[in-house]
Amino acid sequence: MTTPPSDDTVRRCLAALTDLLGPAGIVTDAEAQAPYLAEARGNAVSTPLAVLRPSTTEEVAAVVRLTAEAGIALVPQGGNTGLVGGALAGRGTVLLNLGRLNRIREVDALDHTMTVEAGVILATVQQAAHDVDLMFPLSLGAEGSCTIGGNLSTNAGGILTLRYGNARAQVLGLEVVLPDGRVWNGLRRLRKDNTGYDLKHLFLGAEGTLGVITAATLSLVPRPRQMETALVAVPDVTAALRLLKRLRQASGDAVSAFEIMPRFAIEGAARYLGEHNDPLSEPSPWYVLIELTAGTPGDALRDTVESALGEAMEAGEVTDATLAASGDQRQKLWRLREGLPEIGRKVGGALHHDVAVPVSRTPQFIERANAAVAALCPGARPYPFGHLGDGNIHYNIARPDTDDPADRDAFLAQGGAIMRAVHDVVLDLEGSISAEHGIGNKKREELARARSSLEIDMMARLKRLLDPRDLMNPGKILPQ
Amino acid sequence: MTTPPSDDTVRRCLAALTDLLGPAGIVTDAEAQAPYLAEARGNAVSTPLAVLRPSTTEEVAAVVRLTAEAGIALVPQGGNTGLVGGALAGRGTVLLNLGRLNRIREVDALDHTMTVEAGVILATVQQAAHDVDLMFPLSLGAEGSCTIGGNLSTNAGGILTLRYGNARAQVLGLEVVLPDGRVWNGLRRLRKDNTGYDLKHLFLGAEGTLGVITAATLSLVPRPRQMETALVAVPDVTAALRLLKRLRQASGDAVSAFEIMPRFAIEGAARYLGEHNDPLSEPSPWYVLIELTAGTPGDALRDTVESALGEAMEAGEVTDATLAASGDQRQKLWRLREGLPEIGRKVGGALHHDVAVPVSRTPQFIERANAAVAALCPGARPYPFGHLGDGNIHYNIARPDTDDPADRDAFLAQGGAIMRAVHDVVLDLEGSISAEHGIGNKKREELARARSSLEIDMMARLKRLLDPRDLMNPGKILPQ
Numbered sequence: 001m002t003t004p005p006s007d008d009t010v011r012r013c014l015a016a017l018t019d020l021l022g023p024a025g026i027v028t029d030a031e032a033q034a035p036y037l038a039e040a041r042g043n044a045v046s047t048p049l050a051v052l053r054p055s056t057t058e059e060v061a062a063v064v065r066l067t068a069e070a071g072i073a074l075v076p077q078g079g080n081t082g083l084v085g086g087a088l089a090g091r092g093t094v095l096l097n098l099g100r101l102n103r104i105r106e107v108d109a110l111d112h113t114m115t116v117e118a119g120v121i122l123a124t125v126q127q128a129a130h131d132v133d134l135m136f137p138l139s140l141g142a143e144g145s146c147t148i149g150g151n152l153s154t155n156a157g158g159i160l161t162l163r164y165g166n167a168r169a170q171v172l173g174l175e176v177v178l179p180d181g182r183v184w185n186g187l188r189r190l191r192k193d194n195t196g197y198d199l200k201h202l203f204l205g206a207e208g209t210l211g212v213i214t215a216a217t218l219s220l221v222p223r224p225r226q227m228e229t230a231l232v233a234v235p236d237v238t239a240a241l242r243l244l245k246r247l248r249q250a251s252g253d254a255v256s257a258f259e260i261m262p263r264f265a266i267e268g269a270a271r272y273l274g275e276h277n278d279p280l281s282e283p284s285p286w287y288v289l290i291e292l293t294a295g296t297p298g299d300a301l302r303d304t305v306e307s308a309l310g311e312a313m314e315a316g317e318v319t320d321a322t323l324a325a326s327g328d329q330r331q332k333l334w335r336l337r338e339g340l341p342e343i344g345r346k347v348g349g350a351l352h353h354d355v356a357v358p359v360s361r362t363p364q365f366i367e368r369a370n371a372a373v374a375a376l377c378p379g380a381r382p383y384p385f386g387h388l389g390d391g392n393i394h395y396n397i398a399r400p401d402t403d404d405p406a407d408r409d410a411f412l413a414q415g416g417a418i419m420r421a422v423h424d425v426v427l428d429l430e431g432s433i434s435a436e437h438g439i440g441n442k443k444r445e446e447l448a449r450a451r452s453s454l455e456i457d458m459m460a461r462l463k464r465l466l467d468p469r470d471l472m473n474p475g476k477i478l479p480q
Numbered sequence: 481m482t483t484p485p486s487d488d489t490v491r492r493c494l495a496a497l498t499d500l501l502g503p504a505g506i507v508t509d510a511e512a513q514a515p516y517l518a519e520a521r522g523n524a525v526s527t528p529l530a531v532l533r534p535s536t537t538e539e540v541a542a543v544v545r546l547t548a549e550a551g552i553a554l555v556p557q558g559g560n561t562g563l564v565g566g567a568l569a570g571r572g573t574v575l576l577n578l579g580r581l582n583r584i585r586e587v588d589a590l591d592h593t594m595t596v597e598a599g600v601i602l603a604t605v606q607q608a609a610h611d612v613d614l615m616f617p618l619s620l621g622a623e624g625s626c627t628i629g630g631n632l633s634t635n636a637g638g639i640l641t642l643r644y645g646n647a648r649a650q651v652l653g654l655e656v657v658l659p660d661g662r663v664w665n666g667l668r669r670l671r672k673d674n675t676g677y678d679l680k681h682l683f684l685g686a687e688g689t690l691g692v693i694t695a696a697t698l699s700l701v702p703r704p705r706q707m708e709t710a711l712v713a714v715p716d717v718t719a720a721l722r723l724l725k726r727l728r729q730a731s732g733d734a735v736s737a738f739e740i741m742p743r744f745a746i747e748g749a750a751r752y753l754g755e756h757n758d759p760l761s762e763p764s765p766w767y768v769l770i771e772l773t774a775g776t777p778g779d780a781l782r783d784t785v786e787s788a789l790g791e792a793m794e795a796g797e798v799t800d801a802t803l804a805a806s807g808d809q810r811q812k813l814w815r816l817r818e819g820l821p822e823i824g825r826k827v828g829g830a831l832h833h834d835v836a837v838p839v840s841r842t843p844q845f846i847e848r849a850n851a852a853v854a855a856l857c858p859g860a861r862p863y864p865f866g867h868l869g870d871g872n873i874h875y876n877i878a879r880p881d882t883d884d885p886a887d888r889d890a891f892l893a894q895g896g897a898i899m900r901a902v903h904d905v906v907l908d909l910e911g912s913i914s915a916e917h918g919i920g921n922k923k924r925e926e927l928a929r930a931r932s933s934l935e936i937d938m939m940a941r942l943k944r945l946l947d948p949r950d951l952m953n954p955g956k957i958l959p960q
Contacts, residue, residue, distance in 0.1 A: 110725065110840040133729075157672050166672060169649065184934055191870035192637050192646060192836045193912035194685055195930050196919055196957050197939045201681030205674055222733045245590060249613075252775020253702045295732020296784065304776065356672045360590040390671035432673035439676055450675050454664055459677045465945050477676050 004092055005071040013070035014050055017094075020062050025100070027051040036097050039088060040081050040142075041345075048075065048089035055100035057117075057175060057183060057214040064212065065181035067094055073471045076208035078118065078150025081142035083354070084440030086154065086207045086476055093474070098149050101214055104128050112220040113172060113189045118149025118213050125218070134220040137164035141341065149213050155205030157436030159291075162389035163256040164221070166436070167204070173217035174200045179210070179467040189217045202462070207438050208473040210466045224256075224293035226301040229324040231333045232309065233284030237363040237388070239317040240288050244389055246317070247290065250308040254301065257291035258389035259337050264398075265385065269339045272346040277336060280320045288388070289337050340385050340394075349399030349408045351415055353422050357431035359391040365429055369395055372421040377414050379407065392435040395422055423449065439477045448479045484572055485551040493550035494530055497574075500542050505580070507531040516577050519568060520561050520622075521825075528555065528569035535580035537597075537655060537663060537694040544692065545661035547574055553951045556688035558598065558630025561622035563834070564920030566634065566687045566956055573954070578629050581694055584608050592700040593652060593669040598629025598693050605698070614700040617644035621821065629693050635685030637916030639771075642869035643736040644701070646916070647684070653697035654680045659690070659947040669697045682942070687918050688953040690946045704736075704773035706781040709804040711813045712789065713764030717843040717868070719797040720768050724869055726797070727770065730788040734781065737771035738869035739817050744878075745865065749819045752826040757816060760800045768868065769817050820865050820874075829879030829888045831895055833902050837911035839871040845909055849875055852901040857894050859887065872915040875902055903929065919957045928959045 005013070018026050027033050028050075037046040049072065054060045067074050075089035077097045089095040101117035104124070108114070109132040116125055122143040129136040138151060140158030150156075152174070156167040164170070173188040186200055203211055234240045240260055247255050263285055269275040280287075294301045305323065312318040324330035344350040357365045366384050373380050379400025386394040397418065399411045423433045423446060433450045434443055448456060460478055463470075485493070498506050507513050508530075517526040529552065534540045547554050555569035557577045569575040581597035584604070588594070589612040596605055602623040609616040618631060620638030630636075632654070636647040644650070653668035666680055683691055714720045720740055727735050743765055749755040760767075774781045785803065792798040804810035824830040837845045846864050853860050859880025866874040877898065879891045903913045903926060913930045914923055928936060940958055943950075 108838070108840060110721065111838050113838070155674050155678070157674075161672060165649075168678070169645075178934075182934055184938070185932070186935070188910065188912075189838045190836050190910075190912050190915075191839065192641060192867070192872045192915040194635050194637075194914045194916055194918045195912055195923075195927060196685075196935070197690075197942055198635070198648070198681055198685055199935065199938055201678055205676075205678055210677075222728050225732070241590065248702050248775075250776070252705070254775070295728075295734070296730070300780065356670050358588070358591050358593070358669045359671065360588060387672070392672045430668065430670075432668070432670050432675055434674045435670075435672040436674055438674045443675075447675060452665070454658075454662055455666070455676070455679060458664070458679055461945055462677055465941055 009070045010049060010072065013066055013072055016066050017050065017052060017063060020066065021052060021054055021059060025053050025055060025059065027053060036077060036080060036095055039085060040083060044085055044088055046089040046095055047091050048093050048095040051095045051097060053097045053100045057101070057177065060096070060101070060212055060214050061177045061181050061183050063096060064177050064179065068179065068181060068469070068471055071469070071471070073474045075473050076153065076212045078147035078153070079121065079142065079145045081146040082150065082154060082440060083437045084434070084442040086438050086440035088441060090475060096212065098147060098214070105215065107132055108189070109134060111189055113217055114220060115187055115189070115215060115217045116148055117215045119147050122146050122148055122151055129220050130223065133223055135223045136170065136218060137221055138167055138170055141338065148216060152204055152213055152216055153206065153208050154438045157387065157390070157392060159257040159259065159387065161387060162258055168201070170218050171200060171204060171216055172219050174203055174213055175215035176203050177212040177214055179472045187215060187217045207440065207476050209463060209477050210472060222295050224295055225297045226294040226299065228292045228301050228305045229330045229333055230290045230305060230309065231279050231322050231336070232288045232290060232318050233280050233282070233320040234286045234288055234318055235316070236286060237366055240286060240388055241359065241362065242315070243288065243312050243317045246312055247292070247308050251292050251301070251304050254292045254294050255290065255389065256293045257289065259289040259386060260388040261287045261289065261337060261340065261385045262383050264381070264383035265336050265340055268343040268383070269336060272343045273339055275335070275339065277332060279322050279333060282320060284319055289333055340383070344396055344398070347398045349412055351397045351418055353395040353419065354435050354437040355395055355422070355426045355431055355433055356390065356392040356435035357426060357429045359389070361429045362388060362391055362393060365393065365425060365431065368425045369422050372425055373397055373418055376418055376421055377411050380411055390435070441475055444477065444479055447477070489550045490529060490552065493546055493552055496546050497530065497532060497543060500546065501532060501534055501539060505533050505535060505539065507533060516557060516560055516575055519565060520563060524565055524568055526569040526575055527571050528573050528575040531575045531577060533577050533580045537581070537657065540576070540581070540692055540694050541657045541661050541663050543576060544657050544659065548659065548661060548949070548951055551949070551951070553954045555953050556633065556692045558627035558633065559601065559622065559625045561626040562630065562634060562920060563917045564914070564922040566918055566920035566953070568921060570955060576692065578627060578692070578694070585695065587612055588669070589614060591669055593697055594700060595667055595669070595695060595697045596628055597695045599627050602626050602628055602631055609700050610703065613703055615703045616650065616698060617701055618647055618650055621818065628696060632684055632693055632696055633686065633688050634918045637867065637870070637872060639737040639739065639867065641867060642738055648681070650698050651680060651684060651696055652699050654683055654693055655695035656683050657692040657694055659952045667695060667697045687920065687956050689943060689957050690952060702775045704775055705777045706774040706779065708772045708781050708785045709810040709813055710770045710785060710789065711759050711802050711816070712768045712770060712798050713760050713800040714766045714768055714798055715796070716766060717846055720766060720868055721839065721842065722795070723768065723792050723797045726792055727772070727788050731772050731781070731784050734772045734774050735770065735869065736773045737769065739769040739866060740868040741767045741769065741817060741820065741865045742863050744861070744863035745816050745820055748823040748863070749816060752823045753819055755815070755819065757812060759802050759813060762800060764799055769813055820863070824876055827878045829892055831877045831898055833875040833899065834915050834917040835875055835902070835906045835911055835913055836870065836872040836915035837906060837909045839869070841909045842868060842871055842873060845873065845905060845911065848905045849902050852905055853877055853898055856898050856901060857891050860891055870915070921955055924957065924959055927957070
């Protein structure tokens with residue numbers, strides 16, 4: 001560790017930053033600062049020296065140079081929607097919000113590419129692709145406020161990963177401000193380029209610890225012409241996996257979303273959100289929300305889905321199903337899935353685990369994790385849901401269903417033990433303790449259990465190579 | 481540079497290697513060594529201290545430790561089909577052929593994954609996927625003899641990249657022997673894993689300069705149920721691009737190969753290969769060999785292709801077309817494309833450039849490169865062909881068509897100047913001087929022109945971090 005900068009150094013650096021960025025680029029008012037400081041789930045609040053909002057790559061580079069010179073650490077931030085404290089700025093650091101780098105620099109429909117700055121909202125990227133009759137295939141709950149820079153820095157997942165891969169897979173090129181203030185212009189828009197090491201992968205998913213992504217060249221795909229959305233009741237998770245394989249085969253790999261939900265999604269929506277939304281006549285222990293898309297016009301996809309679901313019912317994989325007949329019905333089905341994180345907030349005491357195992361092991365994972373939780377806290381109510389097609393389960397647990405506050409407190413006091421027990425099962429099944437949310441500062445101590453000492457060593461060496469003074473998002477990802 | 485090891489050190493190391501690997505693992509007979517020493521295009525021959533053929537990861541690790549201890553450099557090699565001298569072993573080095581690491585460790589059809597060792601032949605990987613009704617979507621000319629380890633180390637491209645991405649995109653996990661002899665077991669089979677830096681991308685495409693890939697977990701896709709192959713005559717490259725966009729839209733992105741060829745493919749096959757294979761009635765300046773696949777059963781794809789080609793003819797994008805009606809016809813159409821590298825060998829003097837530009841700039845690239853070549857060597861005959869859908873053109877040039885050996889020599893003497901002129905056009909169009917073949921030792925000196933000094937600096941720092949003594953495939957990729 002280097003010595004912290006003196007008060008005088010800090011003062012001079014902040015003055016220089018104010019000169020550089022002007023009033024629009026440095027947020028001083030406490031109320032105006034608030035949205036950048038509080039975490040999405042509200043568990044922690046940043047306490048930086050300043051909130052900076054540069055508007056160009058050159059300004060970002062100048063900020064990095066000035067703070068590096070003063071020995072002040074930087075915390076890059078996109079839409080501040082992360083769930084693991086990755087954009088949390090500790091005392092003595094400067095928060096670097098990229099929201100004003102919000103230009104779409106170029107859209108090339110013939111090349112199926114788009115070059116955008118880091119602060120462009122994901123929904124805006126999607127819309128810009130749609131405007132030229134193409135699609136940017138990344139979609140997640142926070143898409144209305146998260147930024148593409150944050151998506152790439154955390155290698156975001158979401159509901160389309162099964163079909164199109166995660167955020168990393170959508171990137172052709174990057175522009176990055178390195179920890180030493182140099183700007184790497186790697187904004188290539190090539191489909192093939194084997195001229196040496198592929199440097200962009202160092203920064204994708206590095207959560208801003210190796211540099212600041214300021215722009216990216218993204219790959220676009222043709223826009224789907226047909227879409228079918230179904231809610232399907234299944235007896236168990238194994239049946240859901242069989243159904244997935246059947247649908248992938250029957251549709252020619254046209255399944256774009258395959259989200260599993262327990263009965264809790266429907267009962268919880270009624271109880272905690274006041275939403276009475278049960279599209280099927282009989283209760284089922286599990287449901288799958290399925291979306292298929294095809295690039296061809298016509299309505300062949302509906303026939304394919306109907307006939308595959310019919311066969312799945314005969315095979316006992318499916319007990320009931322409904323297909324959305326309109327955009328409204330589609331929204332209503334998706335509302336069940338989208339309500340689940342909200343229920344977690346309303347339940348007044350819930351634990352969250354964003355984990356993945358090999359797809360075929362998801363039934364085993366859920367069964368074993370449920371048993372482990374029951375052993376530690378008998379009344380706790382696990383409601384695992386999420387991206388079954390990727391093996392990515394949001395293994396969330398609601399507090400015991402009692403009116404006694406002591407039960408809730410006992411549950412939350414067990415939080416650490418429960419997390420370790422869930423992660424034990426994940427690791428035993430060769431899974432990941434962070435499927436899509438990243439490590440941030442929240443899962444940092446668990447990382448040493450999840451990755452081998454050789455891997456931690458290689459990561460630490462990469463970090464020291466690119467950021468020897470630990471000035472880029474310190475205290476994130478790597479164990480102390 | 482470190483001092484070369486003494487003769488005595490070398491002798492002792494070779495004795496230890498012989499003890500370690502036994503007779504099957506060390507090739508001493510000159511005739512038996514030959515296939516590992518001569519380059520695919522036969523331009524250069526390796527002169528290593530020994531040819532090693534370990535059969536397990538542990539043996540590879542032991543080889544790396546023994547040679548590292550002695551200060552002897554290693555050159556990893558797969559099927560020895562590379563075209564840029566990446567597997568060429570210079571004097572004083574040891575050639576490490578991975579061909580005996582040839583086990584398929586696991587196939588999991590439900591997970592759509594397969595774990596294979598580095599020395600498995602690509603065609604064997606394809607077949608193993610086919611055996612469980614799935615597909616491994618990487619296909620290239622050398623697939624009958626190249627190995628998956630080489631494919632991953634060079635981030636191979638080929639004919640399916642347009643649809644499925646390059647070799648890198650098919651990988652979920654890697655096992656790598658690091659330059660210090662430690663084995664990194666990164667054989668995850670997860671679709672989502674955001675636990676820190678994604679280390680596998682360091683080794684994919686690094687041409688063995690950062691470690692030896694010994695095994696990989698690959699991602700598989702459903703097997704296509706319909707396939708249509710067409711040979712289409714187009715007036716120019718711009719028309720071909722318009723056709724590509726039309727077909728992608730009409731088929732729901734089902735175009736899996738889109739290979740452009742000049743008239744030379746047909747005339748050259750007749751003249752240099754004695755193959756009279758002209759499937760269309762009128763000559764055309766350009767042809768595209770197109771393949772579309774769909775995962776759904778039935779014959780809807782044929783209708784789609786026929787109707788899209790009909791519209792393309794009306795729009796002037798296509799002047800004539802033929803669809804393969806049988807497997808034999810399909811082979812005959814592909815033979816035209818596959819014969820092109822062979823013509824290059826028969827022509828008795830040809831220059832090769834494996835380059836890429838943004839897809840939309842391919843017409844401009846070909847026009848400008850042709851002009852540059854004509855200025856340097858008026859009689860030379862460029863025959864650009866290849867993966868138009870990725871912007872990847874094999875810009876090859878046949879010697880002037882004269883009987884005077886002096887013309888041929890004058891042409892070949894201009895080789896360096898012609899290459900630089902072609903690369904100038906590529907770089908001016910923001911392209912890549914090595915789209916899929918890599919850098920090896922052949923394009924090393926050009927790399928400094930293709931990548932910025934910042935990029936070269938970052939690559940060199942990564943190399944020093946992982947291989948500080950430069951013992952892993954020295955003299956490859958990075959400029960001296």
